Amino acid sequence: MKILYIYRDYKGRRKKYGELMEGFGNKVKYVKIKHKKEKNQIPESCVNKKIDLVWFQNIFYIKNNPSLINCIKSLGIPICSYFTFNPQESYTEKKWMNVWKKIDYFFVQNKIFYDFLKKNNCNAYYMPLAFYPDQYYKTINNKKYDISFCGTDLIRETKDVDKRARYIQSLQKYNIAVYGDGFKNKVEGIPVFSYKTHSKQRNVYGKTKINLDLPFFCTPGEIYRKGNNRYHFKNRFFEVPATGNFLLTVRCPEFLDIFPEDVVGYYDDDIESLKENVKRYLKDEKLRNEMAKKAYKLVHQKHTYLHRFKEMFKIIKK
Numbered sequence: 001m002k003i004l005y006i007y008r009d010y011k012g013r014r015k016k017y018g019e020l021m022e023g024f025g026n027k028v029k030y031v032k033i034k035h036k037k038e039k040n041q042i043p044e045s046c047v048n049k050k051i052d053l054v055w056f057q058n059i060f061y062i063k064n065n066p067s068l069i070n071c072i073k074s075l076g077i078p079i080c081s082y083f084t085f086n087p088q089e090s091y092t093e094k095k096w097m098n099v100w101k102k103i104d105y106f107f108v109q110n111k112i113f114y115d116f117l118k119k120n121n122c123n124a125y126y127m128p129l130a131f132y133p134d135q136y137y138k139t140i141n142n143k144k145y146d147i148s149f150c151g152t153d154l155i156r157e158t159k160d161v162d163k164r165a166r167y168i169q170s171l172q173k174y175n176i177a178v179y180g181d182g183f184k185n186k187v188e189g190i191p192v193f194s195y196k197t198h199s200k201q202r203n204v205y206g207k208t209k210i211n212l213d214l215p216f217f218c219t220p221g222e223i224y225r226k227g228n229n230r231y232h233f234k235n236r237f238f239e240v241p242a243t244g245n246f247l248l249t250v251r252c253p254e255f256l257d258i259f260p261e262d263v264v265g266y267y268d269d270d271i272e273s274l275k276e277n278v279k280r281y282l283k284d285e286k287l288r289n290e291m292a293k294k295a296y297k298l299v300h301q302k303h304t305y306l307h308r309f310k311e312m313f314k315i316i317k318k
Contacts, residue, residue, distance in 0.1 A: 001026045002050055006042060007057035008033050010084075011198065014057050016132060017082070020309040021055070036060035044071040053316070056081045063099045073102070082107035082127060082312065087217040087232045088156070092116055100124075105316055109233060111254045125315055128258065129233050130305040135198040136242040138296065139206035146175040146282055148208040150201050150236060153182035156218050162186055163216040170271045171278060179204055201236075202243055209288065210265070210281055211240045213249035231255070238303050241295035246288040248277060258303070263295045 003026050005018040018028045031046050036058045042065045047054065054072050056062050059081055062069055072079060081103050090096070091113060100106065100122045107127035108114040117124035154162045165186035168178055172189050179195040195201055205211050215231040231252050240247040241264065249255060251266035265288075267277040281288055 001052045003028045004031065004046060004051045004054045005029065005057070006031045006033060006054070006061050008036060012135070013132070016305065017055075017057060017309075020305060023306070024309065024313050033061065037064060039064045040067065041065070042068045044068055047071055047075065047077065049075055051075075051077055053077065054079050056083070058083045059099060059103075062102060063096075069102055078104035078316075080105040080107070080312075080316065082308075083109075084129075085110040085113060085233070105312070107312055125312075127308055127312060128303075129235055129238060130303050130308045131235060131238040131242045131299070133242065133300065133304055136202055136239040138244040139202045140244050141203065141206040143209050144207040145177050145209065147171055147210045147212055147278060148177045148179065148204055149212040149214060150179040150195055150204055151214065151234065152180050153186055154216065154218050155182060159186045164214040167214055167216075167271060167274055168212075170275060174278065174282075177204075177208075201239070205240050205243045205245045208245065209285075210248050210278060211236075211245055213237060213240070213247060215250055215255075238299055241292070241299040244292055244296045246281065246292045247295065248281065259295060259298065263291055263298055265291065 003021055005021065005028050007014045007017065007030070009015045009032065015030070018030055021028050031042065033041055037060055042061065044067060047068065054077055056079065062079065062081065079102060085108070087110070097120065100117060100120070104123055106117065106122060106124045108117060108124050109127060109129050111126060114124050114126040149168060151164070154164055159165060165183060168176070168183070168190065169187050176190055178187060178190055178192045179201070180192065181194050183192045195204065213234070213236060215234060215237070217232045231250055231254070237247070237249065237255070241259070246265065248265040248267060250269050265277055265281050267273045
């Protein structure tokens, strides 16, 4: 299969999608763009009848390049996308529906958004995030922190409203560290550091007893605030277990479908439950290590990006 792959790289993760496609015997033509929201930047000349599939790494490339999309459709070439879901975008608004309808193979990383698309008769397939084993592998160091969190604050929220900041602040009495510059003005009495590389992130996971996941978000889309699956997958959900370390995250059906409760730690979505589970797991090193070993085995057996692309190509080639 000849695939035109249109992408913008991020921390070395997105070009790897094309390399995985090549690993399944496909010939891939790479078109790297400048910014996802720049309009009409992809020339129609990059498409021809010899292309079997056009793969967009981000759906904004479809939305902002209508002439290119019309050209692809006129040639009868199917369109595919597996993009990093952003819950802060209003993807469920009517203005987006015309975009969703143009995608022949839409691999969606968020369960509640997938359900919305299926109800609206879109060609959607649920396909969660994953991790790269060459970036996240077993890294177990001497434990420096009781708890750490690597990630961004909720940029649109104030200090008092930001749920990630409030949950972190509630754990101030512990030996806790935060890696994410945005928290410097949002938490008090807790050290905040920068991190920019996979190796830095991996090493933080390795020297932490409890790696905290705070999958909260602010969003204008009402649909995401309904039901129990209102949490947002991030790569750390897979990357922490991939390093052989212990993860503590929010209990919700979507997460439990991937990691059962004997594999990663869960807390209910309230501060008291978080504090109770931190206390529980901190005092039981044996249990943490046993769970981390199970999670490490499971994530490497089922949740690499190689596994995801294998499933996607099964669907595409049906």
